[in-house]
Amino acid sequence: MSVRAQVLIWTAQRISAAVLAVCVVVHLVTIIYAVRNGLSAAEILDRTRGSFGWAAFYTLFVLAVTVHAPIGLRNVLAETFGWRGRGLDVAMLAVAMTLVMWGGRAVYAVFI
Numbered sequence: 001m002s003v004r005a006q007v008l009i010w011t012a013q014r015i016s017a018a019v020l021a022v023c024v025v026v027h028l029v030t031i032i033y034a035v036r037n038g039l040s041a042a043e044i045l046d047r048t049r050g051s052f053g054w055a056a057f058y059t060l061f062v063l064a065v066t067v068h069a070p071i072g073l074r075n076v077l078a079e080t081f082g083w084r085g086r087g088l089d090v091a092m093l094a095v096a097m098t099l100v101m102w103g104g105r106a107v108y109a110v111f112i
Contacts, residue, residue: 009071012067012071013067013068013071013072015067016064016065016067016068016071017068019060019061019064020061020064020065020068023057023060023061023064026057027061045110048110048111049110049111049112050111050112051111054111055107055111055112058103058106058107058110058111059104059107061103062099062100062103062104062106062107063100063103065099065103066096066099066100066103067096069095069096069099070092070093070095070096070099071092073092073095074088074089074092077091
C-alpha cells in the first residue's frame, strides 16, 4: 500500500473516531434523559418517528462506524494474522457494506 493511501486511511480512522466520540456522548446523554424521565420504548419511538434531525444524527453515527470499524479490524487482522493485500481489502469492503446496510435499516425502521 502506498504511503499516500496509508495516510488517508489513518486520517479517516482518526476523523471517524472523533465523530464517534461525539455521537456516543450524545447517544448516552439521550438515553439517560429518557430513562430518568420514565419514557417507555413506545414513547421514545413516538418522539423520534419522522424526526429529520435524529435520523440525520444516527445516519452520521452509522457512517462513522462504517468507516471506523473496518479500518480497525483491517489493522488487527494484518497485525495478528499477517493478512494483507486485495483479499483483506475486499473483506473489509464487505464488512463496511454490511455495517452500512444494517445501520441504514435500523435508522429507517426507527425514524422514517
